[in-house]
Amino acid sequence: MRLKTRFLSIAAGLIIIAACASWLAYRELSADLIERWGQQVAEIQVRYDSARLLQSLEREIGLARQMASSTALINWAKEPDSKALEANAIHEMESFRDNFRDNSYFVALRESGRYYFNNEKDEYADQQFRYVLSPDEPNDAWFYQLIEEGRDFHLNVNPDTELGVTKLWIDVLMRGPDNQIVGMVGTGMNLDRFLQDIVDINQEGITTLFVDYNGAIQLYRDRNYIDFASVIKPEGQKNTVDLLFEAPEDKQKILGMLQLLKKSSGTAGHVESGFVTVEGRQHLAGVAYLPAIGWFEITLLDLNTLLPKSYLWPLVAVFLASLLITLMVFHLIIQSRIVKPIVGLEEAVEKVRSGSFILHRLDKPDNEIGRLVDHFEKMTESLRDSTRQLENKVAQRTDELNRLARIDPLTGLKNRRGIDEALDDEIQRSARSGNGFGLIWLDIDHFKSINDQLGHQAGDEILCRVALWLKASLRPYDCPGRWGGDEFVILLSPCDPTTLKQIARRIRESVEVESRKTGTPVTISVGGYFSEPGDNTDRVLRNADQALYRAKKEGRNRVCINTPEDTEINPA
Numbered sequence: 001m002r003l004k005t006r007f008l009s010i011a012a013g014l015i016i017i018a019a020c021a022s023w024l025a026y027r028e029l030s031a032d033l034i035e036r037w038g039q040q041v042a043e044i045q046v047r048y049d050s051a052r053l054l055q056s057l058e059r060e061i062g063l064a065r066q067m068a069s070s071t072a073l074i075n076w077a078k079e080p081d082s083k084a085l086e087a088n089a090i091h092e093m094e095s096f097r098d099n100f101r102d103n104s105y106f107v108a109l110r111e112s113g114r115y116y117f118n119n120e121k122d123e124y125a126d127q128q129f130r131y132v133l134s135p136d137e138p139n140d141a142w143f144y145q146l147i148e149e150g151r152d153f154h155l156n157v158n159p160d161t162e163l164g165v166t167k168l169w170i171d172v173l174m175r176g177p178d179n180q181i182v183g184m185v186g187t188g189m190n191l192d193r194f195l196q197d198i199v200d201i202n203q204e205g206i207t208t209l210f211v212d213y214n215g216a217i218q219l220y221r222d223r224n225y226i227d228f229a230s231v232i233k234p235e236g237q238k239n240t241v242d243l244l245f246e247a248p249e250d251k252q253k254i255l256g257m258l259q260l261l262k263k264s265s266g267t268a269g270h271v272e273s274g275f276v277t278v279e280g281r282q283h284l285a286g287v288a289y290l291p292a293i294g295w296f297e298i299t300l301l302d303l304n305t306l307l308p309k310s311y312l313w314p315l316v317a318v319f320l321a322s323l324l325i326t327l328m329v330f331h332l333i334i335q336s337r338i339v340k341p342i343v344g345l346e347e348a349v350e351k352v353r354s355g356s357f358i359l360h361r362l363d364k365p366d367n368e369i370g371r372l373v374d375h376f377e378k379m380t381e382s383l384r385d386s387t388r389q390l391e392n393k394v395a396q397r398t399d400e401l402n403r404l405a406r407i408d409p410l411t412g413l414k415n416r417r418g419i420d421e422a423l424d425d426e427i428q429r430s431a432r433s434g435n436g437f438g439l440i441w442l443d444i445d446h447f448k449s450i451n452d453q454l455g456h457q458a459g460d461e462i463l464c465r466v467a468l469w470l471k472a473s474l475r476p477y478d479c480p481g482r483w484g485g486d487e488f489v490i491l492l493s494p495c496d497p498t499t500l501k502q503i504a505r506r507i508r509e510s511v512e513v514e515s516r517k518t519g520t521p522v523t524i525s526v527g528g529y530f531s532e533p534g535d536n537t538d539r540v541l542r543n544a545d546q547a548l549y550r551a552k553k554e555g556r557n558r559v560c561i562n563t564p565e566d567t568e569i570n571p572a
């Protein structure tokens with residue numbers, strides 16, 4: 001895999017891992033955030049809803065308590081048949097009616113069971129006595145039940161079948177000076193209006209309900225759930241709050257919260273909260289106990305409505321965009337500071353490996369890679385210089401070897417290979433120019449006996465001297481060589497037959513004369529051939545050799561010249 005691909009794969013992998021981790025963290029954090037926020041909102045909402053309920057009830061309850069402690073009513077309750085007391089009491093009751101919000105009241109006398117009522121329309125003026133309560137009448141059970149329980153104050157949602165109204169009743173026991181219960185007074189508020197004001201508040205995602213001390217639903221937007229006349233219903237038949245929840249654990253949770261609040265009922269403003277599912281949607285339930293009325297207030301917050309997770313999507317989008325930008329920046333940095341310099345370096349290494357030292361300008365980032373590239377460039381320069389030096393040396397040595405391969409080590413003249421090459425060149429030159437050239441082939445006479453008599457060393461010295469005499473007798477541009485043994489070949493160019501003869505004779509004479517001076521006289525036999533353009537190597541050598549052969553045959557120490565036209569033999 002290429003470096004860039006690998007880097008990007010690693011980066012992408014890391015980013016995916018980071019994104020997954022961040023997504024999980026986001027989910028956890030958002031759930032935690034929503035939970036914390038929801039709990040606080042639930043607490044605030046619970047207190048707000050409780051305050052609203054208490055605010056609207058407080059005055060009514062105060063008035064009802066005041067009415068229950070009215071001396072006129074208490075005295076009348078003790079003597080219900082006294083018309084004077086009754087008139088006085090009814091007058092008192094009517095003054096309270098004017099003050100109650102609903103402009104209605106009821107008074108029920110314990111001893112006689114008489115029930116008095118008047119409403120906002122003053123419908124029952126002078127007929128406030130409505131009917132007589134009976135312990136045997138189930139609809140009247142509330143009255144006897146409350147007296148039996150001895151609860152001085154009670155809130156009750158109950159339809160009054162006699163009056164044909166459903167009301168939220170405020171019931172307050174009326175006690176005589178001896179603390180004996182002599183009756184019950186109170187007022188009823190139109191349930192529909194009350195629900196509208198307190199419960200059916202048009203706040204999307206927020207549901208408010210009130211349940212009594214036993215969890216029976218008292219105020220709820222859906223009237224079907226309201227547990228009317230809770231006070232007279234036996235346990236198990238009440239519409240309790242757990243009916244609103246489907247999951248058993250949610251039912252347990254909400255009932256558990258009620259229990260907890262009952263235990264800590266002394267702690268004012270304490271709110272319990274927890275997640276529950278209502279109608280398939282997650283809600284946060286906040287529950288508070290209202291000691292003033294003995295009810296619980298429950299607020300259900302639909303979190304998806306109040307704080308949809310989509311609100312946090314811009315955060316996710318920003319996060320993803322940041323990741324993408326990070327990936328791109330990472331890619332650009334990796335590309336410019338690592339991958340590109342390394343790829344360039346790799347190409348340069350490949351070039352140098354294949355023997356090319358011409359490098360394009362390499363990227364040198366200001367980091368370890370840049371320093372590596374710098375070292376590589378310097379190393380390449382050194383390598384290039386030493387390679388060039390080496391090549392020069394090799395070329396020089398090769399030239400030297402080539403030269404030596406064509407030189408006779410003893411005499412310093414060309415050897416047979418050198419003469420061969422020079423002869424080939426000369427034949428080609430002659431063919432091109434149309435001018436002939438001369439070739440001399442000479443051999444030292446009786447050299448074997450010189451060797452035999454004087455030794456091989458002396459023989460070598462004579463060979464060297466002959467070479468020197470030859471060179472001295474030749475023109476600078478003539479080319480002498482040692483063919484082998486005691487035989488020498490000389491190329492004469494430019495040349496003509498006359499010059500060939502002259503030089504051949506001069507050579508022979510020179511050797512004879514000069515050798516005599518050394519005390520070891522030697523003579524040479526010389527064969528010459530003047531080559532015409534078009535001759536080949538064999539023909540030239542053969543003719544020169546034949547001329548030498550003749551010179552030997554005819555007595556040695558002489559010159560014989562072979563020309564294409566004729567053969568001239570010149571005795572010494």
Ligand SMILES: Nc1nc2c(ncn2[C@@H]2O[C@H](COP(=O)(O)OP(=O)(O)OP(=O)(O)O)[C@@H](O)[C@H]2O)c(=O)[nH]1
Nearest residue numbers: 443444445446447448449451456457459460485486
């Ligand atoms: N000292 C010495 N002797 C050599 C060398 N190369 C060949 N010879 C000898 O040279 C002699 C050449 O003899 P030939 O050319 O055959 O005969 P020659 O004695 O010269 O007689 P002719 O040529 O017939 O006059 C041989 O004895 C070789 O051993 C060399 O490099 N040094």
